[in-house]
Amino acid sequence: MIIKNFKAFNGQHCETTTTGSLLYQLDINLSEPMLFGLGEGLGYIFWNMKIMDFPFIGGRIKPDILTENICRNLNLNLEVKETSSIKKAWENVKVNIVQGKAVGLKLDCYHLDYFTTKIHFAGHYASIYGYDEKLAYLNDTNQQGRQARTTLKNLELARNEKGPMSSKNLSYTISKNEKLPELEKAIKSAIQNNANDFLNPQIKNIGYKGIYKTSSEIKKWFKTSENIKKDFQTSASLMENGGTGGSLFRNIYRDFLKESGELIESNELLKASEKYDTIAKLWKNVADLFIKIGETEDIKYVNQTSEILVELSELEKKTMEELKKASA
Structure with a gap:
């Protein structure tokens, strides 16, 4: 099952690329910088914990919040689903794909087949627009590939990974409320x-x-x-x-x-x-x-x-x- 006429968003940053793809389905066409700005995305963090190999230097607000801000500022309805059940998590995706609606996913990129550098980072995002018996069809950043493929098993592992920045099989969809604000x-x-x-x-x-x-x-x-x-x-x-x-x-x-x-x-x-x-x-x-x-x-x-x-x-x-x- 693959969504027909899916329009892939071309972006450098995973969350704006993912959310941008979902907005394309609603005929909302904004640039990546505009999405990042409307998401109130600029920030800074120096994060150091004993369990980390070395300190993390970040330049944006924490994961998930950026998309929440975009939807709030554009008067859009954001539906986020989380579950500890792997079966329920996949059903949350399938029901939307069957209806022709792309879904945003939060993932640990370590498990994704198309990532050549294997590091655990559970704050990665990609949109899914189709699947078959073996593969999931994803839209990712320009660097990772806008026509990305990964096995359903590895997608399951990526969604269900634990650790810093992870969520419980998080998926999200976006829909319009009324007309967009000025x-x-x-x-x-x-x-x-x-x-x-x-x-x-x-x-x-x-x-x-x-x-x-x-x-x-x-x-x-x-x-x-x-x-x-x-x-x-x-x-x-x-x-x-x-x-x-x-x-x-x-x-x-x-x-x-x-x-x-x-x-x-x-x-x-x-x-x-x-x-x-x-x-x-x-x-x-x-x-x-x-x-x-x-x-x-x-x-x-x-x-x-x-x-x-x-x-x-x-x-x-x-x-x-x-x-x-x-x-x-």
């Missing part, structure tokens, strides 16, 4: 909410405070790491190539601000877009320095990175404060 109003509301969230972190390892904290934490990380090359270079790869669009999602948010500024004729948003272009380049410098740290194991590159992170913390804080005023 995009200008939705954009301003999303920017305002994203700015408030970024500027008022509940704990010191998220938002602009998290960036500042990382400036000192990477020095501790460098001293305690058992494999400096692997730790820092893997982190750099995730920051640049892990579905972030480069520069830890700052490129995508820059493009959202530019598109929004042109759409609603706002010089303030266009100026903020230019500032995020500078911010994005600084994050690329951080990733490049992480590579050098791995290659040389020289503390001087750690210190250089620390200085850039202090600068980034202040620059992102200031730019978000300006966005908060511009979207009021």
Whole structure:
């Protein structure tokens, strides 16, 4: 059973690509940066736990919330289903596919056949638009393949995996309520909410405070790491190539601000877009320095990175404060 005339969304980030595919089925055609911005997606987290091989540096809000925000800002109905029953989980998908409705899935990419790099990450998303006796047909990011295939058994394992960021066989569908709100109003509301969230972190390892904290934490990380090359270079790869669009999602948010500024004729948003272009380049410098740290194991590159992170913390804080005023 394969949905006829399924339109695949071309994207760099898994959750916006998945949700974008579902919105295509509703004839809602928005760019990936616009979806990311309407999802109030920009964020920051430095996450370190004893069970982790090395600290995680993230540049967006936590999984699931982005799609919730998109649907709220566009007045759409989001239906999320979770279950510990593997059989019920598959029925939740099948019933929609039979009705010609694509379904968003949350997965651990480790089990997916088409992923060549085998790492456990249970916060991955893909949309399913068909299946047969052996295979599931998925739409994934440009990097992973828009016509992806995986066995039904491995899809089952990917959906039912446990661990950080995992959910209980989560699937979701989206439907229209009434007419869509004015995009200008939705954009301003999303920017305002994203700015408030970024500027008022509940704990010191998220938002602009998290960036500042990382400036000192990477020095501790460098001293305690058992494999400096692997730790820092893997982190750099995730920051640049892990579905972030480069520069830890700052490129995508820059493009959202530019598109929004042109759409609603706002010089303030266009100026903020230019500032995020500078911010994005600084994050690329951080990733490049992480590579050098791995290659040389020289503390001087750690210190250089620390200085850039202090600068980034202040620059992102200031730019978000300006966005908060511009979207009021």
